[in-house]
Amino acid sequence: MLELAILGFLCDGSLHGYDLRKRIAALTGHVRPIADGTLYPAIKRLEAAGLLTRRLEAGSVAAPRHMLSLTGAGRARLTALLSEPADAFITDENHWFVLLAFLRHLDDSAAQARPLRRRLAFLTTPASFFYDGDRPLRAADFDDPFRKGLMTIATATSRTELAWLRETLADLEPDS
Amino acid sequence: MLELAILGFLCDGSLHGYDLRKRIAALTGHVRPIADGTLYPAIKRLEAAGLLTRRLEAGSVAAPRHMLSLTGAGRARLTALLSEPADAFITDENHWFVLLAFLRHLDDSAAQARPLRRRLAFLTTPASFFYDGDRPLRAADFDDPFRKGLMTIATATSRTELAWLRETLADLEPDS
DNA sequence: CTCCTATACATCGCTTCCGAGGTATCTCGC
DNA sequence: GCGAGATACCTCGGAAGCGATGTATAGGAG
Incomplete structure (x- = not known):
């Protein structure tokens, strides 16, 4: 960072x-x-x-x-x-934000899009937080209210980030 | 963590x-x-x-x-x-999630609510990401598209987290 | 029968981070 | 003219993480 x-x-x-x-x-x-x-x-x-x-x-x-x-x-x-x-696995918010802030130093939009693509791919992959193997997890899968709440906030945050990533990538790569 | x-x-x-x-x-x-x-x-x-x-x-x-x-x-x-x-300043997503997952080990809902309250207070305070001193920052304040995008995603994530915090706290402290 | 993978723990050196403490100068309020 | 606070840099010790590497055994595939 x-x-x-x-x-x-x-x-x-x-x-x-x-x-x-x-x-x-x-x-x-x-x-x-x-x-x-x-x-x-x-x-x-x-x-x-x-x-x-x-x-x-x-x-x-x-x-x-x-x-x-x-x-x-x-x-x-x-x-x-x-x-x-490795930028797909950044879990420190500040680290990710600093990376985004300086992405402009990469020379073309294809290079700039790459970290965002990797992040997008990671968030929609069975290797991430929201899966147990290939099975997608839901808040309802948990009995403990805090584990349920954790799932809710994790899902919501991820959805927010995904929406932003897709929008930003659409601006960056109008053709694809 | x-x-x-x-x-x-x-x-x-x-x-x-x-x-x-x-x-x-x-x-x-x-x-x-x-x-x-x-x-x-x-x-x-x-x-x-x-x-x-x-x-x-x-x-x-x-x-x-x-x-x-x-x-x-x-x-x-x-x-x-x-x-x-210090839990208000956690920037590592995993750290925050682990904390949430084990909040159930605190003995009463008042104690459980305290870290969430602190987090809520931090996110709505001029000491945070979204302010320049007392002045609230907006995506439109920045020329650079990446800085703008950074502001957009930071704001969106924060809003998502705030909504979840308020809802969870309402469940935890029905009286307040 | 052999190799691969999973289980299960350990140590080593390297790097990084943090807090505490230190040294100076300049400016502004009182 | 005196102290507080900002500017500006430094060093030291300790704590913590990581990758590499080592040491076993068990079980299944080929």
């Missing part, structure tokens, strides 16, 4: 760590902002991996800023993260 | 690790089943913390099973995990 967010924001232009932290917080609904002890080591990791470079910009404000810029390798890594087959 | 799932399942009776793994996989839609290298160390941790005990059951099947049982401290920990104020 974090790596994707950092690379995604930097793809739009240079930013310093503190700014990055605020943007990520805004994008993920200010739910548990990224801790300093998470963000700065992550930046170092990405720098060590050659995915971004740093240029010190002194004097402007309180503390000297380290302006971060994506390298070619960084851009390639972003593309890879946005195109990963 | 994992700790909650283990304690939750064991609260219904003794299970061995391998069974636990299958049950957790079924509950979370078989999305990336818990790895052995995650589950067994977790069981050891909980055992070391005095939250569960193990009894070896030999001979019955291929390998000897370690039947796990909750202790009093384990039951108390489960109650604590189900009642935590």
